Amino acid sequence: MAIHEKTLIDAERLQTSDNLVLDGVDVSGHWNTMVLPRYLTDYDTDFARQIRTFSGGENVHRCWQCGSCTNSCTVYAQNTDFNPRYWIYLTNLGLKKEILKDKDIIWTCVSCNRCTNICPKDVKPEGVMKALAHWLEEEGHTPETKSSIFDNEFLGQVYATGRIEDTRVLVNFLRKTNQSLTPPWLIEIGKRMTKYFPLTFLMHMGLHLVFKPRTKSWGRTGEVLREYVHEQKEIARKARAMPKEAVHV
Amino acid sequence: MQKTVLVVGAGPAGLAAAAGVAASGAQAVLVEKAAKLGGTPILSGYAKLVPSGEWARDAMGRMIKRVEESKNVTIHKETKVTKLAGEAGKFTATLSNGTSVECASVILATGFTHFDSINKPEWGFGTFEDVVTTTQVEQMVAAGKIACPSDGRVPERVAILLCVGSRDRQIGREWCSKICCTVSTNLAMEIKELSPTTDVFIYYMDIRTFGLYEDRFYWKSQEEFKTKFVKARIAEVTRSPDGRLLVKGEDTLVKRPIVIPMDLVVHAVGMDPNEDNPEIARVFGVGLEKHGFIDRAEHYTNTCGTTRRGIYAVGAALAPETIDDSISQGTAAALRAVADLNALVQKSA
Known part of the structure; x- marks a missing residue:
């Protein structure tokens, strides 16, 4: 196998061409496997504003990443992949691709509002979860709920x-x-x-x-x-x- | 009977000290090495001061006017103290312009030197024109236009890097410069006021906008001006083929390396000990603490004291300090110096 510990690499960063000949040498299959770099190359500077136009997302830019929301989260207690603090950070920097990785669990917010009650900056994280879910649906990233x-x-x-x-x-x-x-x-x-x-x-x-x-x-x-x-x-x-x-x- | 206090340095702390001494009826001799009074806020061309929001030239202007108009203050510009003989109560200072000053005590308000970003070459200052310092941005704001020095374009994106020349053992700066976080959030707002479409990113390790600076600067810049705060210490600034700058580092919250294009990169430079401190320590016979700032005496009952009796130090000469607190300390040292004069009067009576 050409790449060791392949399991540690996100599947989407591995690129393999089934048929490839370079300088007359057949390098089809795993011989041409390339690993795309894992660094982030840009921000979508307009994304936070877009999320602010959805009901509930108005205060998303206030977040300073204290983590009170995730710490108090009912869903996080069941599923540590459910991390409102992290998604709020991604929203503010416009790291959309990273948010899309979690598109299938963002909607699982149960709206208990513990996060909104505890947030020291009045970000209203529960509202942000709703806003993100609506954005995902509107953009067609998730099926109609x-x-x-x-x-x-x-x-x-x-x-x-x-x-x-x-x-x-x-x-x-x-x-x-x-x-x-x-x-x-x-x-x-x-x-x-x-x-x-x-x-x-x-x-x-x-x-x-x-x-x-x-x-x-x-x-x-x-x-x-x-x-x-x-x-x-x-x-x-x-x-x-x-x-x-x-x-x- | 000696009724004179020598004040060295005419920045916020020195101007306050001289005014304090003069107001109490004693004589102050103010010695300034530059051609202008006002210290760093004037010499470095600061825009609006934190936290008052008043233009530096107006705020410092009032302090300067008060001292210049006082009949109890003698001012020597473009002058240094070259020698100090005697002891507390009867010092004789020799100035570089040949004057000799008899004084009972000395107040050192000798300030600081901005960290020279050349000493962090990986962050691009001196290599790329569009990497500048907070001082340069202060000057841009004072001139009313924010632009990339390379071609004069208005930047779409500005990255402010915090802790440049602070909190960095690699370059022997183990202190926090105290004010850069607040100054940077203030600059972020000023940039946004001059160019509303510009996005400002602040790259931080911690945000230390202490006391009332918290909501007045940090919260305000985030909530009203949409400044973005990114938790990443930048490793390197390079240039992309299209001429824009690239900031490289690790976003510690996303746990991923970043390579992000920027138009203008601003170093939030820290406060170094005054580069003249070795000379000052030699001339005045005072000690320096391990970082190179002037060493403080026990503070509780010997406020503003140094390691030598009769010599006081205030403001950024002692450690990174805000303008407001430097002024308060200058006023406090004036009280110490005047108390010394009174003690002499009582002793001789």
Whole structure:
């Protein structure tokens, strides 16, 4: 083997070309393995500002790395890879690639807010975790979360009819998230409901499922609402992408 | 009956000492080796002082005016003390301009010398034009424009390296220069005021903005001016092919080596003992402590005392010191010197 202790090197820094001939010499396979340098070569100086435009991330630049957040963290106690202090540092320096390495655990914050309560600089680390998770989702680094799927289903019904139909929200949510339509807890709810046999309620439910009633004189309200929400999201997105000269903070 | 105090050095501490002596009704003879009064803040062209935020020329200007207008102060510029004979209560000082001064006591307010960054060649000063010191940035701020010396462009990124010539056993500087952290955070804000699109990075081992400097400088520069603090001691400054500078080191929090492009690199230079201290020690017969600053007497009952009776020392002559505290010490030493005069009066009565 050409490289010793290969296991100690991040997989992404190892480069091997299957077919390579150099000066007439066949060096295919592990003979041409190169290890990319591990040093950091630049900061994204605009990244912290972008994260500050997400709700919760407003104070991220205040951090001085005392580590109170990580020390008090409920999730860190279970998983030492979950390190809010470290991600806040990476955010402030704009070391995005390093943050992406942890993209699959940042969302596991349970929002207990112990970090936010203890932070001496009022960074609100819990909010930063939320902001980072939203950034990851918006940039497509992580798949759409279940809560976003639920929100969209819920809002979609409101736009269309001015009201929501619990059963339909639930069924569509389960379907869109590839979950069973008959989870045990739902069956249990059904069982207990039938015990009381709420005939009128069940009839309403059935009717509404079929006829999808709208709120009286809903008219174009849904359209207007949808446009407004879309507009607001665009404004936020543009603020994030603003050129440095326009914001300089 | 001798009623004169000799004050050596006309920086913040010396100006305060001379003013203190004069205000008490005694005579002060102020000797300054430079052609101008005001000491380092004036001679090095400082911009706004910490923590008052007042321009150096205004703040020092008031101190200078007070001394110049006092009928109890005699000023000798471009002059050194070449000889001091006698003992406490009856010294005779010979000045380089030929004057002889009879005095009861001496206050040494001889200050410090900025660390010469040439002594840390790996950090690029003297090799690359765009590596400068905090003193040079002070001058840029005072002139109202922040620019890279190589081509005059406004820097997109500035790196301020802390502890240059401080806390470094390799070059025999085992002390903290006390004020560079605060000065650097202040400069970071001033740079941002002159060029809002410039990003300022401060590379630190520790941030020592003591006392009220904490929120007024460190927090403010971070929270309001978005200064970035990077925990890394830089190993080397080099140049990339495109002409920008590269700072190399280890980011100790990410635990990875860094090679980051910068436009301007600023050395936060520390305070060395005054380069003339060996001469001062010889002329005045006072001892130097192990780093080369003037050695302090027991402080509790012999405040501002040196190893020789009747000779006091104040400000950055004793150790790295802030301007404000140097002024306080100058005033304190004036009290000691005047108390000596009174004791002589009582003795002769």
